[in-house]
Amino acid sequence: MNGFSILFYTLASFAILSAIGVISVRNPLYSALSLIVTLFSLAGLYVTLDAGFLAIIQILTYAGAILVLFIFIIMLLNLHEEELVEKGYSKIMLGLLSCLSLLLFLALGFILQIPRLEFPTMLGDFGSAHSLARGLFTSYVIPFEIAGVLLTVALVGAVLLAKRKFL
C-alpha cells in the first residue's frame, strides 16, 4: 500500500462516513456540516485523479456558496427537534430499496470487470483549466449554453414564485 492509496482510502472513508452522517444526524445544522466534509473529501479525491481545477471549483461553488445558503436557511428557520415530523416509509419499502441499491452496485462492479469495455486514455493536460475550457467552448458548447439557459430559467421562476402574492 503506497502513499497514494492510503490517501485514497482515507478520503473515501471520510466521504462515506460523512455522507452517512448527512442522512442519519437529527440536527439539520450537523447534517449540513457533514455535507461540507463530504464535499471536501470528494474534492480531495478529484485532486488524486489529477483534476485540480474541478476540485477547486467544487469547493468554490458547493462548499463556498451553496452550502453557505443552506446553513443560512437552517439558521433562519432555527428548527428544533420536536418540530421535525418523521415521515413514515414502511419498513418493507426501505428493505427493498436498500437491496436494489446493493444490487446496482454489484452490477456496476461486474460491468467494470468485463475486459472488453475499454476506457479512453486521458490526455496529458487532463483536468487543467485550459483543456476543460477548450472542451466546454468547442465540442460541448451547445450543451453548456443550454445548461446556462436552464439555470437562468430556474432563477427567474424562483423569483417569480417568491414575488407572487399569496392571498
Place this chain on the structure above:
Amino acid sequence: MLIILLKILVPFLIIMQILPILIWLERKGAAYIQDRRGPNRASILGIRLGGLVHSLSDVVKLINKEDIFPNHANRFIYTLAPFIVMAVASITFAVIPWGAPLELNGKIFTLQAADINVGLLYILAIGSLGVYGIMLAGWGSNNKYSLLGGLRSSAQIISYELTLALAVVGVLIFAGSFELNAIVENQGANVWKWNVIRQPVAALLFIVSAFAETNRLPFDLPEAEAELVAGYHVEYSSLKFALFMMSEYVNMVIASALMVSLFFGGWQVPFLSTELLRAHAGSILYYALFVFGFLSILAGIALFRKKHLVTYRDLRDKETKVLGVPAVLAGIGIIIFQLIHGPYLFEATGSQITTAFFQVGAFLLKVLFFCWVFIWVRWTLPRFRYDQLMRLGWRVMLPLALVNVVVTAGIYLIL
C-alpha cells in the same frame, strides 16, 4: 523535506510577527486620526516603543482571561468556530509568491509554499470558507445579536464574492494563467505595466469587495458595535476571542497581499527587474545600505533631541536616549563598514539571494502599505446601512465587473 517545512513555517511566522505591528498601527492610526495620543503607557524597563509594548500586554491579558461558555450554547460548534476562522485564514497564504524563483545549483526554488497551477482559484475557494466560522460562531453562541451578525456575514460575503471573482477575470486574461507567480511576472517591473494601470476599474472593484470580504469598515455589518454589540463574537472571551481578532488581521494581510500580487506588481521592485537586480546585486546593496545607515543616524538624532512634554521621574524619561544613541552608532558603524569594504561583488548564488531579499522586502512594504489603507479607511468612513450594502453589491459593483470583463476581453481580442 526541510525546505518544504521552511517554506510552510517562514511565511506563517512572518505573518504572526506582522500582527502585533498591525494592531499597534491600528491603535496609533486611530488615535492620530481622531487627534489623540493613542496607547503609550505599557513599558518594559521604561522602553515603550511608542506603544508597541501594548500588544504584548494584550496577549498576556487575553491568555489570563476566563474562558466563558454561555448557557445553552452549542458547546461543540461554539468551540469549533474560532478554529475554523483561524485555520482558513492561515492556510490561504500557501500560494502567495514572495519573490522570483531562485535557481541554486541547477535546482529551482519557488518562494511560495505551494506552487499549484490553480493558485488564484485556491485563494478564492479557501477564502470563501472563512464565513463558516463566523456563521457557526453566530449560531453556536445562542445569542440574538450573534445570530444576526452571522446571518449578515453570510449574505454579505456571498454577494461580494461574485464581484471579487469577476474583477480578477481581466487580470487572468492578460496573464493567461491562474498561477499567482505568472501573474506577477506578467506585470513586470515597469510600474506603467502593472495591472492597476491596465485594469483600473477591476482594481477598484477588487479593493472594495476585499473590504467587504474581510468584514472591515465600511462593511463591518456582522460586528457593527452600534447595533449588534459586537456581532458574531459577542459571547467569546479569552483565547477564543483572540483567535477571532487575529484572524481579522490575518485576513487583512492576505487581502493586501492579494491586491499587491494581482494589481500592484507583487514582489517586483519598481523599475528594477529581476535580471537587473541580479546583475547589479552588489552595487545596489552597497547604495541601499548607505541610505539605510544615513536614515538610521537621522532617526537616532531626531529621537535624541525629542522634547519631553512630561517628566515621569523614572526609567521612561531615558527611553529616547536609550533608543537614539544605538541608532546613531549603528548608522555610523554601517557607513564606516561600507567605506572600508567597498562595493560588493557577488557570485551567482549570492546575487540571487540578495535579489530575493530585496523582492521580499518590496513585497512586505507594499503589503504593509495596503494594511495601512485598510486602517485608514476604517477610521475615516462611516458604516453602510444593510440595504445600501446590498444595493451597492448587486446593482453597482456586479454590473460594473461584468462590463469590465466584456470590455477587457474585447480590447484584448482587437489588440
